[in-house]
Amino acid sequence: MKLTVVGGGSTYTPELIDGFARLRDTLPITELVLVDPAAERLDLVGGLARRIFAKQDHAGKIVTTTDLDAGVEGADAVLLQLRVGGQAARQQDETWPLECGCVGQETTGAGGLAKALRTVPVVLDIAERVRRTNPDAWIIDFTNPVGIVTRALLQAGHKAVGLCNVAIGFQRKFAGLLGVTPSEVHLDHVGLNHLTWERAVRLGGPEGENVLPRLLAEHGDAIADDLRLPRPVLDRLGVVPSYYLRYFYAHDEVVRELGTKPSRAAEVAAMEKELLDMYGDPALDEKPALLAKRGGAFYSEAAVDLAASLLGGGGSPYQVVNTYNNGTLPFLPDDAVIETQAAVGARGATPLPVAPVDPLYAGLIANVTAYEDLALEAALRGGRDRVFKALLAHPLVGQYAYADGLTDRLIAHNREHLAWA
Incomplete structure (x- = not known):
């Protein structure tokens, strides 16, 4: 089995490698190719x-290359983990929106749109080259914004599934609080990428006992602290929102905070420099503890599980992925990309049936889906008016003066990455 990681020079990659090594019985890789244009990082x-x-004692061969076409040739699956523009672009995404009084964040709001505009054309070019070389390969997208990027891939006819580590993070967290194995925890996880709620936590599978009320009663303070939301908010909602919902539920508070401290991009850039220095140490033969602070917790387990299922191996029968709605949420179009529990196999991902969604969540899901429609249109076709309309539609912007x-x-900050600008 050959698997290719595009963006293999990322400091995330050792987390992925560690998972491939530990979970080789689930995903028996014989050749792993790391592709990245940054040759020096890739060597480290x-x-x-x-x-x-x-x-x-993993017998698999690891190949590094800056040649994308050579790297993807013959791959059974291609995993995308790109950051177009690097941490410098992320730094901009997290700062210039604050000048207009809006959240600066790399995957949502104005910064998230900037990332989508830079990323979608690059990902589609990569996917076309994969299809020319190996049309049967699966594309697993971990590149943010995952929902928009996955939708671009699917609409272009690619065999693609989007992946995020938010759900597996909650699964592992809840399993630890409950004293059970992660495989026993099934989440009623519904929404869009980075806009999701855990409406139930079931033991043993989709039909198991819902223990979310017990989790909130016994561990609500700890869960609220992790989300940086007040405990009474969780009690009133009776669900566990993704930590990205704080940008919506406490927007003005977050904007004030972001204006008084260094950006996350600056923190990550410093961390990456330290990590790369570590990676260059020939005595280091395991992922360093510092990598846990970089983000992407449990990414490797999620990636292995998904790849194993898509390639006909021993992955979990149900996984939280990003895929076409296809009637799952009746208030969205079929070609919207949602993030939900799905049955995953060699033919792809099929969402499980979802109980009716409360209007409190459905309204926001529909709003952000409309924004994603416009964002993808802007990424594919360009133009100032399309960018403006996408921003005006986003609930974190929503005013014409802000959108302008x-x-x-x-x-101005992304001109070098926008062919039409």
């Missing part, structure tokens, strides 16, 4: 990857 990450495989100012800033 590739060296550590080989040492991790060797330490854990943000449009000008977005184009």
Whole structure:
């Protein structure tokens, strides 16, 4: 089995490598190719990857290359983990929206739109090259904004499934609080990528006992602290929102906070420098503890599980993924991409039936889906008016003066990545 990681020079990659090594019985990789245009980073990450495989007695071959076409040739699955523009672009995404009084964040709001505009054309070019080389390969997208990128891939006819680590993070967290194994925890996880709610936590499968009320009663303070939301909010809702919902539920508070401290991008850039120095140490043969602070917790387990199921192996029967709605949420079009529990196999992902969604959540889901429609149109066709309309539609913007100012800033800061600008 050959698997290719595009963006393999990412500091995330050793987390992925560690999972491939530990879970080789689930996903028996014989060849792993790391593709990245940044040759120096790729050499550092590739060296550590080989040492991790060797330490854990994994017989698979690890290849590094800057040649995308060579890297994807013959791959059974291609995993995308790109950051177009690097941390420098992320730094901009997190700062210029604050000038207009809006949240600066890399996957939602104006910053998320900027990332989508930079990313979608690049991902589609990669996917076309994969299809020319190996039309049967699955594409697993971990590149943010996952919902928009996955929709672009699916609409272009690619065999693609989107992946995020939010759900598996909740699964692992809840399993620890309940004292059970993660495989016993089934989430009623519904919404869009980075806009989801856990409406039930069931033990044993989709029909199991819902223990979410017990979790909130016994561990509500700890869960609220993790989400940085007041405990009474969780009690009143009776659900556990994704931590990204704080940008919506406490927008003005978050904007004030972001204006008084260094950006997350600056923190990550410093961390990446330290990690790359570590990766260059020939004695290092395991992922360093610092990597846990970089983000992407349990990413490797989720990626292995999904790839194994898509390639006919031993993955879990149900997984939270990003895929076409196809009637699952009746208030959305079929070609909207939702994030939900799905049955995953060699033919792809099929969402499980979902109980009716409360209007409190359905309204926001529908609103953000409309924004994603416009954002994808802007990413595919370009133009200032399309960018403006997408921003005006986003619930974190929503005022024409803000949308105008943000449009000008977005184009100014991203001109080198926008072919039409």
